[in-house]
Amino acid sequence: MSYSxxxxxxxxxxxxxxxxxxxxxxxxxEFVWPSGKIESLFDSLLRDYxxxxxxxxDVGKEAVHEFQFYELIRNFDVRERHNTKANLSxxxxxxxxxxxxxxxxxxxxxxxxxYIEKLPNKWWTTRDAFxxxxxxxxxxxxxxxxxxxxxxxxRFRTEQQIKNAKEEEYWFPVGxxxxxxxxxxxxxxxSYPKPRLPLRGASAGLSKDxxxxxxxxxxxxxxxxxxxxxxxxxxxxxxx
Numbered sequence: 001m002s003y004s005x006x007x008x009x010x011x012x013x014x015x016x017x018x019x020x021x022x023x024x025x026x027x028x029x030e031f032v033w034p035s036g037k038i039e040s041l042f043d044s045l046l047r048d049y050x051x052x053x054x055x056x057x058d059v060g061k062e063a064v065h066e067f068q069f070y071e072l073i074r075n076f077d078v079r080e081r082h083n084t085k086a087n088l089s090x091x092x093x094x095x096x097x098x099x100x101x102x103x104x105x106x107x108x109x110x111x112x113x114x115y116i117e118k119l120p121n122k123w124w125t126t127r128d129a130f131x132x133x134x135x136x137x138x139x140x141x142x143x144x145x146x147x148x149x150x151x152x153x154x155r156f157r158t159e160q161q162i163k164n165a166k167e168e169e170y171w172f173p174v175g176x177x178x179x180x181x182x183x184x185x186x187x188x189x190x191s192y193p194k195p196r197l198p199l200r201g202a203s204a205g206l207s208k209d210x211x212x213x214x215x216x217x218x219x220x221x222x223x224x225x226x227x228x229x230x231x232x233x234x235x236x237x238x239x240x
Contacts (some may be wrong), residue, residue: 010045014107014112014186018109018112021094021095022096023072023086023094024072024083025057025067025068025073026067026070031073032102034141035156039155042110042154042174043152046152054104055098056100057095058098060093064088064091066090069085069086070084071083071086072101072104072105072108073109075104075115078116086118102232104190110135111174111177111212114132115132116131116132116133132159134157134174134175135155135173135174135175136154136155136156136171136174137153137154137155137174138172155171
């Protein structure tokens with residue numbers, strides 16, 4: 001039985017998911033987190049709060065063909081919650097998520113995907129009851145001095161909500177921090193603490209290691225804090 005820990009950036013974790021390395025064993029439940037919990041996860045990352053451990057299994061050749069695995073959800077629709085069965089017939093190994101799939105899927109949805117849920121006070125049969133939303137952060141949000149718990153405003157927003165944003169709002173797509181033009185940005189002369197997502201754990205004993213993920217440090221290229229400022233061309237003058 002082998003155990004080890006490893007630190008991994010959120011961007012590297014997402015890259016590995018996109019490279020079809022991460023899958024869900026059939027024993028895992030479906031994705032159930034509401035949009036508000038995903039927003040809270042990203043808020044916790046920005047605050048450098050611990051969010052628990054990940055337990056991953058390096059699945060070898062025999063096991064990868066013996067057990068059924070499922071793909072992660074990128075674009076979630078509350079009307080169609082089921083994960084797609086993965087075809088691993090040509091694979092010799094993969095990474096199975098034993099604990100932490102709700103958080104990993106939330107990161108995947110928040111950074112690269114979308115979320116569809118029914119609007120309140122709408123019938124399920126109404127055509128516009130299920131708009132597609134993507135995760136954004138309001139770069140012009142100013143926390144109240146007497147409310148230390150509200151330092152960031154991270155929300156899922158529809159295209160219409162973005163178009164109708166108030167003057168004191170500038171909704172930046174969270175997933176854009178992974179784009180090359182943002183990764184290439186300089187430090188901007190600002191200093192921030194460097195948060196780590198302390199995710200530690202052991203492998204299932206069948207192989208390799210349990211890995212952890214951390215977001216890029218605040219102020220580092222590609223971090224949310226680096227992006228937390230509107231482009232120079234914006235008409236707004238305030239920033240966080």
